[in-house]
Amino acid sequence: MMRRRTTLLTGCTALALALGATACSGGGPVSAGGGDKALNGQTVTVAGVWSGSEQKNFQKVLDAFTEKTGARTRFVSTGDNVSTVVGSKIEGGNAPDVVMVPQVGVLQQFAENGWLKPLSGTTRKAVDANYATVWKDYGSVDGTLYGLYFKAAHKSTVWYSPEALDTAGVEPPKSYDEMLKAGRTVSDSGLAAFSVAGQDGWTLTDWFENVYLSQAGPEKYDALAAHELKWTDGSVVDALTTLGELFGDKRLLEGGSKGALNTDFPGSVEKVFGPEPEAGMVYEGDFVAGVAKDQFGRKIGEDANFFPFPPVDGGKAPVVSGGDAAVVLKDGKNTDAGMALLEYLATPEAAAVWAEAGGFLSPNKKVDPAAYGDDVTRTTAESLIAAGDSVRFDMSDQAPAAFGGTKGAGEWKILQDFLRDPSDPKGTAAQLEAAAAKAYKG
Known part of the structure; x- marks a missing residue:
């Protein structure tokens, strides 16, 4: 569901790969073999949830690592249930060297199970120098850094059809109340205001998290995410x-x-940007652009654009993020080469490979904005970096999967029921607390 690939590298990236010299955008020396083919004959197995265009684009990054170090790579797609698949591989004596973990809760689970190696000093230095502290915190367990956040998502973007808003005579709103008012005006002009992907429970958790972060503030958001607040x-x-x-x-x-x-997530995007639009706006992360562009031929910035999720009740505009953290498993057959891969992923030129291909944001502050393929993606990436430590990771991804990540159960199911009938917020809150208490206790 991400942006169309290209085979071009930025000039900076191509030079770094050819010479194995210094990192672009002010980074230090590249540590992943230094371009001297030091890992010739070794193979790094990488497991992750990605498939389709995401997997192909990540393979471009792995190929760049191979060109630099000589190490071969093998990607294994796990599907959505990373924890179960990786656990089975460890038990079977076939553990991958590196896993791209999409949830903070899963990373914490892996660390608590004793499956992970702490990241190298080289990677820790890169994270300290080039990442906001929040990304280090989300990659750490009990003060030890286990996860390097390579790919991020900006989940505080509301995507709209400029034609729909122009027809209704409204501008992108600056507050939540203005957004609802603008939506009603869009509705009066002949299109529904919002296409909502209620069939996918995770989209509803994202709606809630943006409202909650802005309205309640970051301290309560953190407390609720840790279930320190009921x-x-x-x-x-x-x-x-x-x-x-x-x-x-x-x-x-x-x-x-x-x-x-x-309506599922791709369907919600189609209803705004497909050949027969039915709504003017759709809320979800930056990855909406990839669907609008690749599947429906929309030109990002021209006939598909976004505005930041607006602040609620005088609060600050929220910046909710998600992301995939690279971790090294203790039981992998080639953990040293796996650690070298993470050292490479921590460099700005590794991120630039995927940024050029599209469908990607990096939390690395040293990535050159010019690496992104269009102005809208560039603006989104800069917004994520500018948010610094005010970024908050997707709350449901921090929760035990039984509460925050299971289809037909927990938060997903309860919020779907709330979408069906939102008349009893107190009752819904009680259901959420009962489900959370059970999951966190377990």
């Missing part, structure tokens, strides 16, 4: 009430709640 807290009820104002307004939802519950 879901029955008034701040949760307030956020659900705010979200329910949108979910309960038939003028705002394409197809109403029933239509939303029958």
Whole structure:
């Protein structure tokens, strides 16, 4: 679901790969073999959730690592259930060397199981120098850095059809209330305001997290993410009430709640940017652009654009993120070469390979913005970097999977029920607390 690939490298990246010299954008010497083929004859096995264009684009990064070091790579797609697949491979004596972990909770689980090697001094120095502290914190367990965040997502972007907003005579809103007002005006002009992917529970958790982070603030967000604050807290009820104002307004939802519950994420993008638009706006992360561009031929920045998720009740505009962290398994057959791969992934030129291909954001501050293929992606990447330590990782990805990441259960199912009938925020909060208490205890 990401942006179309190209076979071009930036001039900076190509030079670095050819010479194995110094990192671009002000980085230090490249540590992954230094371009001297020091890992010839070795193979690094990498496991991750990616498939399709994401896997192909990541393979370009792995190929660049091979060109620099001589090490071959083998990517194994795990599907969504990384924890189960990796656990089975470890038990079977076939552990990969590196895993790209998409959830903070899974990274913590791996560390607590004793599966991970701490990252090398070279990688730690790169993270200290080039990443906001929040990314180091999310990659650490009990003060030890195990995960390098290579790929990030910006989940505080609302995508819209400029034609739809122009027809309705509205501008991108600056507050949540303005967004609902603009949505009603769009609805009056003949299109539904929002296409909501209610069939996928994870999209609803993202809606909640943006509202909650802005309305309740980062301290309560962190406490709720760690279940140090109960879901029955008034701040949760307030956020659900705010979200329910949108979910309960038939003028705002394409197809109403029933239509939303029958729409998956790709379908929600199609309803805004497909050949027969049915709505003017769709909320989700920066990866919406890849679907709009690759599947529906939209020109990003011209007939598909975004505005930041607007602040709620006078709070600050939220910046919710997700991401994939690279970790090295103790039981891998080639952990030294795996650690060298992470040292390479920590460099700006490794990120530039995928940035050029598209469908990618890096949390590395030293990545040259020029590496991104279009102005909208560049703006999104710069917004993520500018947010610094105010970025908050997707809350459901920090939770135990039984609560925050299981289809038909926990937060996903409860928020789908809330989308169906948002009339009882207190009751929904109580259900969320009961599910969270059970999952965190387990």
